Amino acid sequence: MFKKHTNLRIAHLRYAKNQRFRFAAFGYLALYGSLDKKKLFGMIVNKILEKIENTRGLI
Incomplete structure (x- = not known):
């Protein structure tokens, strides 16, 4: 039973x-329009890390 719940959680x-x-x-695209993929990916990763830090504290 526990394994089933773990798999569902994952x-x-x-x-x-x-x-x-x-x-x-x-x-991001709605705000700033089209952008090259590398820069867009970097911006998204930074935003996600920022949100994680705000909820958990510093990584």
């Missing part, structure tokens, strides 16, 4: 991570 975390990435990407 699947949910992966889904949530993908959703946050999509929302961040589309939100």
